[in-house]
Amino acid sequence: MAESSKEELLELIKRLTLKISDLFSSSLNNLDTHSIGAVAGLAVAIFFTWRLLRSPSVSQRRQQKRQVASSSTPGVSAHSNAVVVPSGVCSTSEDSRAQNVVDEFFQPVKPSLGQIVRQRLSEGRKVTCRLLGVILEETSPEELQVKQATVKSSVLEVLLEITKFCDLYLMERVLDDESEKRVLAALEDAGIFTSGGLVKDKVLFCSTENGRSSFVRQLEPDWHVDSNPEIISQLARFIKYQLHVAPFRPERAAANVFCAPSLEHFFGSI
Known part of the structure; x- marks a missing residue:
C-alpha cells in the first residue's frame, strides 16, 4: 500500500x-x-x-x-x-x-454530568430539597435573619442539571418575611430561575420543621434531600428515596436512604 x-x-x-x-x-x-x-x-x-x-x-x-x-x-x-x-x-x-x-x-467515554444525575436519581421525575446547609451556605434560620443568603457555588451546576429533567421543589423553615426575601434574592442572583426549570412558586417556606415534612408528604416526590436526621427518619416510610446530607457519615436510617457530605458529592461533581 x-x-x-x-x-x-x-x-x-x-x-x-x-x-x-x-x-x-x-x-x-x-x-x-x-x-x-x-x-x-x-x-x-x-x-x-x-x-x-x-x-x-x-x-x-x-x-x-x-x-x-x-x-x-x-x-x-x-x-x-x-x-x-x-x-x-x-x-x-x-x-x-x-x-x-x-x-x-476504544477508550471508554466519560458520561456527562446530566447523564450522571439521571442515573443517580434512578430516572426520578420529582425532587424536593431543603435549602439550609444543602443549597445555601447558611445552616440555620437565625443566620438568615442577620445577613444575606448565599448559594453554594459548588452545588449550582448540579442543581441546574436536576431542573432540566426533574420537577424540583426547594423548601425551608424561616422565622420572618425578610428571610424569605433574602433566600429568593440569592436564588435569583445565582441564575436558578433563569434556567427555565425552577420558578419562585416552587420555593416553599414554613415556620416549623414538621411543616417541611408535611410539604414533602403532600408533594410525594421520588427523592427528598435533607440534612435533618429526624426529618429523614420520619419520611423513610413514605418517600421512595432520600439523600441525607451530613458532614460526617451518619448511621443509615433505612435501605432507601443514601448519605453524602453534600449534594454535589453525591453526584461526583467535585
Whole structure:
C-alpha cells in the first residue's frame, strides 16, 4: 500500500473516531438498538482496516530480515544495509500510529454530568430539597435573619442539571418575611430561575420543621434531600428515596436512604 494511501486512511480513522466520540458524549441515552449496532459494526470495520494496514508492514519487516541476512554473503556492499533499515523504522512508526488511533477509539467515554444525575436519581421525575446547609451556605434560620443568603457555588451546576429533567421543589423553615426575601434574592442572583426549570412558586417556606415534612408528604416526590436526621427518619416510610446530607457519615436510617457530605458529592461533581 502506498504511503499516501496509508496517510489518508489514518486521517479517515481519526475523523471517524472523533465523530463517534461526539455521538456517545452528546446522546448516549438516546441511542436505539440499530444505532448501537451500526456503531459496533463501524468499530469492527476500523479494526480490520487497521489489520490490513498493518499487514504490509509485517511483510516489509520480514523482507528486511532476509535482505539483512543476505548482506553477509560476499558481493553485497554495506551500503545496501543502510538503505533497508530506514524502511523498517518507517513501517514501525506507521504501525504505532495506527495502534494509537484504534486505542483512542476504544477508550471508554466519560458520561456527562446530566447523564450522571439521571442515573443517580434512578430516572426520578420529582425532587424536593431543603435549602439550609444543602443549597445555601447558611445552616440555620437565625443566620438568615442577620445577613444575606448565599448559594453554594459548588452545588449550582448540579442543581441546574436536576431542573432540566426533574420537577424540583426547594423548601425551608424561616422565622420572618425578610428571610424569605433574602433566600429568593440569592436564588435569583445565582441564575436558578433563569434556567427555565425552577420558578419562585416552587420555593416553599414554613415556620416549623414538621411543616417541611408535611410539604414533602403532600408533594410525594421520588427523592427528598435533607440534612435533618429526624426529618429523614420520619419520611423513610413514605418517600421512595432520600439523600441525607451530613458532614460526617451518619448511621443509615433505612435501605432507601443514601448519605453524602453534600449534594454535589453525591453526584461526583467535585
